[in-house]
Amino acid sequence: MLTLREIFVFSDSSPxxxxxxxxxxxxxxMFGIYAFVHNRLxxxxxxxxxxGIFFYYRTGGWFFSLLILSAIYDYYLAKAIxxxxxxxxxxLCLVTSVTINLGLLAFFKYTFYFADVINDLFNIDFxxxxxxxxxxxxxxxxxxxxDKIILPVGISFFTFQAxxxxxxxxxxxxxxxxxxxxxxxxxxxxxxxxxxxxxxxVDFLPQISKKFNLTEREFGQAxxxxxxxxxxxxxxxxxxxxxxVDRVFDDPQLYSGFDNLMAVYGYAIxxxxxFSGYSDMAIGISLxxxxxxxxxxxxPYISLSIxxxxxxxxxxxxxxxxxxxxxxxGGNRKGKIRTYINLMITMxxxxxxxxxxxxxxxxxxxHGIALAIHKAWVEFVxxxxxxxxxxxxVIAGLITFHFVCFCWMYFRADDVPTVKxxxxxxxxxxxxxxxxxxxxxxxxxxxxxxxxxxxxxxPRKFKVSIEEKFSTLSLITKIIIVAFIIxxxxxxxxxxxxxxxYFQF
Numbered sequence: 344m345l346t347l348r349e350i351f352v353f354s355d356s357s358p359x360x361x362x363x364x365x366x367x368x369x370x371x372x373m374f375g376i377y378a379f380v381h382n383r384l385x386x387x388x389x390x391x392x393x394x395g396i397f398f399y400y401r402t403g404g405w406f407f408s409l410l411i412l413s414a415i416y417d418y419y420l421a422k423a424i425x426x427x428x429x430x431x432x433x434x435l436c437l438v439t440s441v442t443i444n445l446g447l448l449a450f451f452k453y454t455f456y457f458a459d460v461i462n463d464l465f466n467i468d469f470x471x472x473x474x475x476x477x478x479x480x481x482x483x484x485x486x487x488x489x490d491k492i493i494l495p496v497g498i499s500f501f502t503f504q505a506x507x508x509x510x511x512x513x514x515x516x517x518x519x520x521x522x523x524x525x526x527x528x529x530x531x532x533x534x535x536x537x538x539x540x541x542x543x544x545v546d547f548l549p550q551i552s553k554k555f556n557l558t559e560r561e562f563g564q565a566x567x568x569x570x571x572x573x574x575x576x577x578x579x580x581x582x583x584x585x586x587x588v589d590r591v592f593d594d595p596q597l598y599s600g601f602d603n604l605m606a607v608y609g610y611a612i613x614x615x616x617x618f619s620g621y622s623d624m625a626i627g628i629s630l631x632x633x634x635x636x637x638x639x640x641x642x643p644y645i646s647l648s649i650x651x652x653x654x655x656x657x658x659x660x661x662x663x664x665x666x667x668x669x670x671x672x673g674g675n676r677k678g679k680i681r682t683y684i685n686l687m688i689t690m691x692x693x694x695x696x697x698x699x700x701x702x703x704x705x706x707x708x709x710h711g712i713a714l715a716i717h718k719a720w721v722e723f724v725x726x727x728x729x730x731x732x733x734x735x736x737v738i739a740g741l742i743t744f745h746f747v748c749f750c751w752m753y754f755r756a757d758d759v760p761t762v763k764x765x766x767x768x769x770x771x772x773x774x775x776x777x778x779x780x781x782x783x784x785x786x787x788x789x790x791x792x793x794x795x796x797x798x799x800x801x802p803r804k805f806k807v808s809i810e811e812k813f814s815t816l817s818l819i820t821k822i823i824i825v826a827f828i829i830x831x832x833x834x835x836x837x838x839x840x841x842x843x844x845y846f847q848f
Contacts, residue, residue, distance in 0.1 A: 350365065350367075350369070352720055353403075353404045355404075358401065358402045358403070358496070359402045361572075361576075361621065361624045361628070362576050362577045362624075364833075368530035370586075370628070373394055374632075375390075375629065376390070377390065381555040381633065382555055384552065388524050388525060388528040389524065391532065391632070392527050392528050392531050395528075395533040395823075396531055398536065399496070399497075399531070399533070399537070402537055403495055403496030403497065406493075406495035406496065406498075409447070409498075410501060410530065413447075413501065414527045414530040415523070416440070416443060417440055417505045417508060417509055417520075417526070418520065418523050418527075420436045420437075420439055420509060421440070421508060421509045421512040421519045421520075421526075423436045424509065424581075425512055425518070433513060435813075440505075440506070440509040441506060441509070441510075444505055444506055445502070445506075448499065449782060450474075451494050451495055451498055452498065452499070452698075452699050454471045455471065455699070456503060456699035456700065457699075458471045460483045470490070472490060473488075473489045473491060473492045489606075496537055497538060499696055499697075500535075500537065500538060500539050503660075503663055504529075504530070504542060504543075506667065507541070507543045507663065507667065508526075508529070510542075510667055511545055516545060517548065521552075525548065525551050529551070532634070534625040534628045534629040534632070535629065535636055536645055537658055538621050538625075539622065539639060539657070539660070540636055540638075540639040540659035541659040541663050542636060542637070542659070543659055543663075545636065547634070550634050553633075555632075556633060557630070559814065560811070561630055562631070562712050562814070563810070563813050563814025563815070563816070563821070564810055565627040565628070566627065566631075566813070566821055566825060567627070567809075567810045567813045567814070568626055568627030569624050569627035569628060570824075570825060571620075571623050572619070572620040572621065572622070572623030572625075573620070573797070573828065573832060574828065575616035575619060575623065575768040575795075575833060575836075576616065577832045577833070578832050578835050579613075579616045579791050580614075580616040580620060580793050580795075582788070582835070583612065583613045583616075583788060583791050583792055583795070586611045586785075586787070588606050588610050591603060591605075591606035592606060592610070592755055592757070595761060596768070598780055599768065599772050599773070599774075599777050599781065600770065600771065600773040600777075601777055602768075602781060603765045603769045603772075603791070605781070605785075605789065607744055607748050607749075607752055607769075608748065608754050609788070609792050611744075611747065611748045612714070612792055612796055612799065613730070614643070614751065615640070615643070617844045618657070618844060619639070619640035626638075637659060638658060638729075639658050639659050640657070640658065641654075641803075642646055642655060643655035643656035643747075644747070644800070645740065645800065646740070646743050646744075646846075647731075647736055647739040647743060648739065649713040649714055649743055649747070650714060651743075652743060652747060660693070660696075662692075664689050664693050668688075668689050668692060669689040672688060672689065673685055679719075682718065683715040683718070683719070684781045686715050686718065687708070687711040687712070690707040690708065690710045690711030691704060691707045691708050691711055692707070693707050693710075694706045694710070695707065697754070700758075701758075702753045702754070702756060702759055702762070703753070704812055705759065706750050709746075709749075709750050709753070711817065713746060752765060764794060836840050
């Protein structure tokens with residue numbers, strides 16, 4: 344039996360995740376109240392802002408104050424950009440917004456990484472301190488440890504979302520929010536607040552002024568998405584992670600080449616089920632509230648090129664990097680050499696966005712090189728852009744998939760030497776007898792990996808048809824199916840629900 348403290352007070356050990364019983368309970372209560380306020384627009388916005396702040400507090404602690412601060416200064420800076428006729432003031436406000444947002448992101452996420460780089464380069468012992476903790480200790484008599492800098496949950500996501508707003512206002516692509524209430528709603532909207540999709544103001548702000556509208560088919564679609572995402576996360580991703588992938592990546596030297604290879608394949612489907620599962624739940628929950636979020640994953644492992652992969656994987660991030668970084672650098676407008684350089688810079692920074700570690704920079708750099716090579720291939724090989732044979736498509740698909748898996752090793756491993764160890768085991772420690780032994784030993788894990796890939800490769804048309812059939816079922820039938828899925832999923836789950844992978848970013 345949960346106590347009031349466990350429900351309402353933040354705890355590092357039990358953040359409020361979509362896949363926990365507590366969230367299902369709180370969302371049910373919230374949705375019941377929402378039914379009475381959903382058509383009173385200002386009250387609806389205020390109610391969802393309050394729930395969004397509470398949700399962030401229960402997930403990330405007192406850093407919700409940073410979220411509120413971000414909403415206030417970005418709203419007024421964007422408003423100043425819109426109302427002034429001075430190009431200098433417009434640019435000053437934009438630069439101020441970008442500097443503050445990226446400055447806070449850099450401070451919380453990259454301070455220790457860059458300090459280590461500087462110390463290694465110059466052979467010094469520079470030790471950064473948390474200036475916010477130091478100020479609090481000095482002004483308010485608190486006793487925070489100034490040597491610690493804790494990363495706020497989801498800061499990379501809401502920072503990019505805030506930047507898109509001020510940039511779009513500056514570019515005159517959108518009108519600024521009508522008032523601080525609307526913009527606060529946009530910033531604190533809880534379904535996508537922690538791990539995306541990265542929602543743009545141009546897509547979301549117009550929905551705030553519209554009355555609630557949810558058709559019977561959309562209700563069925565929402566429930567279907569939530570349950571599908573729930574299964575991906577709690578049943579497939581967590582099971583694969585806890586029972587196999589984490590063990591091998593933590594100490595690959597103890598495992599055979601086949602084990603290491605299967606761990607790589609396992610992680611590829613684990614991160615897909617984890618992140619796309621979160622996105623599905625976020626989109627479904629948002630749809631229940633009457634707001635439409637963009638598709639974030641579209642069967643990325645069927646891609647025939649790395650360019651196509653990035654059109655299907657984490658779509659909201661890849662499109663953000665394209666529109667606000669790649670195009671701002673010049674895109675493909677300044678010659679072929681600059682185009683390749685811009686691709687590399689974009690992906691290197693995209694890798695660094697994921698984490699303050701050299702392995703993420705390598706991961707981004709590898710994708711940047713692959714994108715540049717593919718772009719050159721399409722440009723310089725006359726038949727490259729034409730329709731291919733089935734044989735060509737199969738080979739292209741296999742090469743793309745295995746390149747992505749190779750890059751995932753840098754993404755998941757603790758450090759670069761771990762990747763080297765895994766590659767050595769994969770290339771030098773394979774025996775046929777070991778393969779049969781491991782299949783019989785880990786048949787459950789491999790079964791879940793297979794199910795994950797089967798779900799991924801199901802044609803979209805078939806998924807849509809199942810979704811439509813589910814939507815036509817009676818309400819009581821839907822409730823029974825949902826209850827059965829939740830109960831069964833928690834029975835299959837091998838341990839406590841794991842945090843979503845992208846929470847760390």
